[in-house]
Structures are given as C-alpha cells and as structure tokens.
Amino acid sequence: xxxxxxxxxxxxxxxxxxxxxxxxxxxxxxxxxxxxxxxxxxxxxxxxxxxxxxxxxxxxxxxxxxxxxxxxxxxxxxxxxxxxxxxxxxxxxxxxxxxxxxxxxxxxxxxxxxxxxxxxxxxxxxxxxxxxxxxxxxxxxxxxxxxxxxxxxxxxxxxxxxxxxxxxxxxxxxxxxxxxxxxxxxxxxxxxxxxxxxxxxxxxxxxxxxxxxxxxxxxxxxxxxxxxxxxxxxxxxxxxxxxxxxxxxxxxxxxxxxxxxxxxxxxxxxxxxxxxxxxxxxxxxxxxxxxxxxxxxxxxxxxxxxxxxxxxxxxxxxxxxxxxxxxxxxxxxxxxxxxxxxxxxxxxxxxxxxxxxxxxxxxxxxxxxxxxxxxxxxxxxxxxxxxxxxxxxxxxxxxxxxxxxxxxxxxxxxxxxxxxxxxxxxxxxxxxxxxx
Amino acid sequence: xxxxxxxxxxxxxxxxxxxxxxxxxxxxxxxxxxxxxxxxxxxxxxxxxxxxxxxxxxxxxxxxxxxxxxxxxxxxxxxxxxxxxxxxxxxxxxxxxxxxxxxxxxxxxxxxxxxxxxxxxxxxxxxxxxxxxxxxxxxxxxxxxxxxxxxxxxxxxx
Numbered sequence: 005x006x007x008x009x010x011x012x013x014x015x016x017x018x019x020x021x022x023x024x025x026x027x028x029x030x031x032x033x034x035x036x037x038x039x040x041x042x043x044x045x046x047x048x049x050x051x052x053x054x055x056x057x058x059x060x061x062x063x064x065x066x067x068x069x070x071x072x073x074x075x076x077x078x079x080x081x082x083x084x085x086x087x088x089x090x091x092x093x094x095x096x097x098x099x100x101x102x103x104x105x106x107x108x109x110x111x112x113x114x115x116x117x118x119x120x121x122x123x124x125x126x127x128x129x130x131x132x133x134x135x136x137x138x139x140x141x142x143x144x145x146x147x148x149x150x151x152x153x154x155x156x157x158x159x160x161x162x163x164x165x166x167x168x169x170x171x172x173x174x175x176x177x178x179x180x181x182x183x184x185x186x187x188x189x190x191x192x193x194x195x196x197x198x199x200x201x202x203x204x205x206x207x208x209x210x211x212x213x214x215x216x217x218x219x220x221x222x223x224x225x226x227x228x229x230x231x232x233x234x235x236x237x238x239x240x241x242x243x244x245x246x247x248x249x250x251x252x253x254x255x256x257x258x259x260x261x262x263x264x265x266x267x268x269x270x271x272x273x274x275x276x277x278x279x280x281x282x283x284x285x286x287x288x289x290x291x292x293x294x295x296x297x298x299x300x301x302x303x304x305x306x307x308x309x310x311x312x313x314x315x316x317x318x319x320x321x322x323x324x325x326x327x328x329x330x331x332x333x334x335x336x337x338x339x340x341x342x343x344x345x346x347x348x349x350x351x352x353x354x355x356x357x358x359x360x361x362x363x364x365x366x367x368x369x370x371x372x373x374x375x376x377x378x379x380x381x382x383x384x385x386x387x388x389x390x391x392x393x394x395x396x397x398x399x400x401x402x403x404x405x406x407x408x409x410x411x412x413x414x415x416x417x418x419x420x421x422x423x424x425x426x427x428x429x430x431x432x433x434x435x436x437x438x439x440x
Numbered sequence: 441x442x443x444x445x446x447x448x449x450x451x452x453x454x455x456x457x458x459x460x461x462x463x464x465x466x467x468x469x470x471x472x473x474x475x476x477x478x479x480x481x482x483x484x485x486x487x488x489x490x491x492x493x494x495x496x497x498x499x500x501x502x503x504x505x506x507x508x509x510x511x512x513x514x515x516x517x518x519x520x521x522x523x524x525x526x527x528x529x530x531x532x533x534x535x536x537x538x539x540x541x542x543x544x545x546x547x548x549x550x551x552x553x554x555x556x557x558x559x560x561x562x563x564x565x566x567x568x569x570x571x572x573x574x575x576x577x578x579x580x581x582x583x584x585x586x587x588x589x590x591x592x593x594x595x596x597x598x
Contacts, residue, residue: 197489198489198490198491199480199481199490199491200491201480201491201493202588202589202590202591203590203591203592204590204591204592205592206592225514227510227512228507228510228512228513228514228515228516229503229507231512232503232506232507232510233503235506236499236502236503236506240499247499249499249500249503345590350491358488358489361489362488362489365488365489365490365491368491369491369492369493369494369495373491373493373494374493374590374591374592374593374594375478375493375494375591375593375594377503377504377507379593380515380593380595381514381515383515383592383593384514384515385514388514
C-alpha cells in the first residue's frame with residue numbers, strides 16, 4: 005500500500021488550514037491508522053468510571069482508540085488499565101464485558117493467571133519452560149499494563165504512550181466541567197446508572213465530535229423531531245404541566261440568538277464547551293427537595309453557584325463529550341474511517357432524588373438512542389457527509405463561521421462560532437504531524 | 441364477548457397496519473393511556489431508572505407518526521419500509537372479568553431503506569383490554585433478542 009502521509013508531516017499539516025480541513029481527515033484509511041497511532045496513543049483518552057468497578061477484582065472491558073483494554077480494581081483499591089490480551093497467545097482475558105475476576109485473571113485457553121495489576125501469578129506445568137529463554141520473553145512479564153492512568157474524581161483516563169503531556173497539563177481548566185457534574189451530587193460522587201445506549205454510525209468519529217458544538221444545526225436538522233413536538237404540544241392546547249418530552253425537545257428549536265448568546269469557551273489541546281452563559285438545559289423544572297439537599301451539603305451561595313452553571317456540551321479532546329447539568333457522557337469510539345460506535349452513559353448523583361436520574365434517562369432515550377428521532381436526524385446528516393466528501397469537485401470542509409485571523413486557544417466567543425471545531429483541528433494537526 | 445381468536449386476529453391485524461404504514465389506524469388501536477415499550481436489557485422489569493430503547497406514550501407515538509410524514513424529515517427521504525413475520529400468537533392471559541388479556545408472539549421484523557436492510561428477532565407481548573367492546577392496547581412490549589447490541593437507526597415500529 006502506498007503511503008502518502010506516514011512519513012510526510014508537511015502533507016499532514018497541509019490537511020488543516022486556519023478555517024478549512026481537507027476531506028482526507030474524514031475518509032482516508034491511512035489517516036485513520038495514523039490517528040490511532042499518534043492521536044489516540046498520545047492523548048488522555050476516557051476509559052470508564054470507577055463506579056463501574058467498585059470492588060476488588062471488578063473489571064470492565066473497553067477500547068482506547070483501536071486498542072482492547074480492561075479497567076480493573078486492584079487489591080490496593082486503585083484502578084488499573086491493562087491491555088486486554090493474554091501474553092501467551094493473545095486470547096482476550098475478560099469473559100464478560102464486565103464482571104468480577106476475584107484476585108486473579110485466569111486465561112480461559114491455557115489457565116495462565118495474573119494478578120489484577122497484570123503481574124504473572126502462575127501457569128500450569130511450569131517445568132516445560134525450564135531450560136528455555138522464557139524468563140526473558142515479554143510473556144513472562146504478564147499482562148502489559150497501560151502505564152499512565154489517572155482517576156479524576158471517578159473518571160478514569162489513560163495515555164498509551166510512554167512520553168507525553170501529564171494529565172493536568174493536557175486538560176487544564178477544562179476539568180471544571182467534570183467538577184460541576186460531580187459537585188451536583190450533595191455527596192460529591194457519581195455512579196454510572198441506567199445502562200448504556202450504543203448507536204452504530206457509518207461515519208467518521210470527528211463528525212460527531214464537531215456536532216457537539218455545532219449550534220447552527222438544531223433548528224434546521226431537528227425541525228422534523230423537535231419542531232413536530234412543539235407543534236403537537238400547541239395543537240393539544242399547551243396545557244401545563246408541560247410533558248417532560250416537550251421540556252427536553254423544545255429548546256432544540258430555539259432561535260439563532262439563543263445560541264449566539266449562550267457562548268462558546270475554548271481551551272488548549274482541543275478542549276472546549278458550549279453554554280457559557282446558559283444552555284438548552286437551563287430551564288428544566290425544579291426537582292422537589294434537591295436544592296435543599298445541595299444547600300445542606302454546600303451552603304446556599306456555593307449550591308447556587310454549582311446549579312447556576314448550565315454548560316451545554318463540553319468536549320474533552322479527542323473523543324469524549326460531557327453534559328454536566330444532566331450527568332450524561334458520550335464517547336465516540338472510532339472503529340474505522342467511516343464507522344463509529346457512540347456510547348451514551350448516564351450517572352446517578354449520589355444522595356440526590358431519583359427523579360434527576362429518571363429525567364437524565366428520558367433525555368438519553370429521546371436524544372441519543374438508536375431509536376431516537378433526534379438521533380435519526382443527526383445520523384442522516386453525518387452519513388450524507390461521509391458520502392458527499394468523496395465528490396472531487398471540492399476537497400475542503402469549511403469552518404469559517406466567525407473566524408478571526410490569529411485566534412488563540414483560550415477564548416470566550418459568540419455561541420455560533422465554529423471556533424471550537426478549529427480548536428480541535430489545531431490540536432489534531434499538532435499530534436498528527438509531530439516528528440516521531 | 442371477546443374470544444381468544446379475536447385477540448389473535450387483533451395482533452395479526454396490528455402487524456399488517458404497520459407493514460402497510462396505516463399509522464393513523466394503528467394509533468387508534470391504543471388505549472388513551474396505552475404505551476409502546478422496547479426494553480434495553482434482556483428480561484428488563486424497570487422502566488423508570490433503567491434505560492429503554494423506546495418507552496412511548498401516545499404523545500410520543502404520535503410525534504413519530506407525524507414526523508414520518510414531515511416534509512423536512514430527511515432521514516425518511518426516501519422512506520423506510522417494514523415487514524413482520526409472526527408465529528401464531530399465544531394467549532397467555534384470558535380474563536374477561538378483569539378485562540385483561542395478554543398475548544405473546546414471536547416474530548421476525550425487517551426494516552429497510554435504500555440499499556440497507558436489517559433483520560431483528562423479536563418477542564412481542566400485548567397487554568390488551570376492551571373499551572366500548574373494542575380491543576385496545578394497554579402495553580405493547582417489544583423485546584429484541586439482541587436488545588443490548590449496538591444498532592444503527594431503527595425508525596419504524598417492530
């Protein structure tokens with residue numbers, strides 16, 4: 005196979021202009037391979053939440069980019085991330101997606117066993133390896149750990165590469181969105197709850213990430229779903245109380261001014277968020293008893309400050325989105341240049357009323373499920389783009405909205421700018437074109 | 441008086457209305473507080489604090505039906521089609537005194553659009569009642585055999 009990009013940092017850099025990106029970033033198989041090697045290996049990628057592995061020996065199997073990994077609770081109560089293969093023949097170690105393995109992983113093929121930090125415990129008939137150089141092999145080291153793991157208030161991230169930015173440097177101020185989500189629990193803790201919605205998309209993963217801060221599409225692409233919800237509600241006489249579905253759908257049809265005024269904030273390394281001043285989540289009805297619980301936990305000024313923050317979508321570059329006000333997280337898992345698995349996870353605020361989780365689950369079902377009409381609207385646009393980008397007449401994707409020459413990473417801007425998309429691509433180009 | 445054969449005929453007819461996209465007539469089969477439920481988990485019992493793929497009251501069902509007709513519903517240009525193949529429905533509960541009937545049906549459901557076609561294996565449970573002598577759906581529960589798999593868009597009604 006010819007290689008146009010692997011050894012050509014100039015060609016990679018040329019794919020990202022100030023406010024345009026070349027279509028190859030979405031459709032080229034070599035670019036996808038390089039993304040796995042350079043972007044997903046060198047950044048801090050979300051693995052899972054530590055409430056998924058509360059007890060010693062609990063594990064959860066997932067991926068970092070294309071790499072199969074598992075997250076496991078070790079006997080010292082820390083969370084470890086291991087490459088999910090037996091060092092012997094490569095067999096996947098986890099038998100279920102999640103479960104409890106006790107103190108040891110035991111490979112189901114030849115019964116090699118390992119401690120939950122990956123170190124070797126035992127293997128049958130060890131005499132067969134005497135007088136061989138086995139002890140010097142990588143297999144003898146046990147399961148290979150991912151060296152760099154960081155548990156931030158329950159959110160477990162990992163970096164595959166040996167060298168690279170440390171966790172705090174990579175995320176910087178963007179961690180304030182996770183803080184706000186966790187602080188919304190009177191106990192300051194979250195738990196994964198309700199089940200994960202998994203939606204397969206035949207499009208590039210970056211289209212999904214970009215769409216999270218695309219504030220000029222809801223009133224157009226979602227006219228069919230959110231617009232129809234409003235229409236039906238009016239036809240029914242707009243009686244109160246407003247059904248939860250209408251409360252959730254209606255803000256999607258807000259006018260451009262609403263999105264202009266909500267604001268966008270960008271940070272270094274491709275992170276950023278919509279909803280600096282308000283968001284589509286700002287006007288949900290109050291939940292009886294919750295504010296009182298928050299005041300008891302934090303005092304009134306702090307409780308108000310936590311609940312007045314209504315950030316819309318926060319991007320943790322490269323492939324995570326967090327919605328603090330409704331405790332929802334979406335992970336865009338790259339499977340191929342034109343294939344992405346979208347996982348939408350929900351959280352319970354520990355010690356808060358159940359109703360908050362109930363509303364979060366309704367939101368997730370109405371917006372993010374493979375059976376969601378809003379999801380159908382979006383996926384149709386992504387798949388049309390994945391197809392249309394093969395048109396040779398114009399190889400560029402345009403990101404000029406509210407572009408200012410010389411713009412920097414740290415900024416607060418008009419909510420309809422495509423600045424966060426440009427911010428992501430600047431980070432993307434830096435990782436992709438780095439001299440290896 | 442309702443006979444078991446009427447319940448079975450009702451379930452067959454419901455599938456035919458969906459296949460023929462006669463959605464207004466289909467909506468009329470539901471009781472005013474009727475629901476359409478597609479669980480996310482195998483053997484799911486809770487609808488409130490466990491996610492579902494669909495958990496629709498008549499408002500949400502009507503929203504889907506109206507959306508399918510919409511001029512700006514781009515994910516339905518061109519429209520999807522669907523096809524149900526039912527095993528003989530089995531009457532599990534026949535209780536005229538309580539006006540409660542439950543019918544269980546195994547089926548294969550096909551949804552297609554453009555060059556793409558998906559096949560789902562389904563167990564449907566119809567909780568039925570009568571209103572003014574007519575059979576109505578209190579709850580249609582649709583269990584996909586692979587409910588916890590990752591799916592592309594499911595736009596119509598298994």
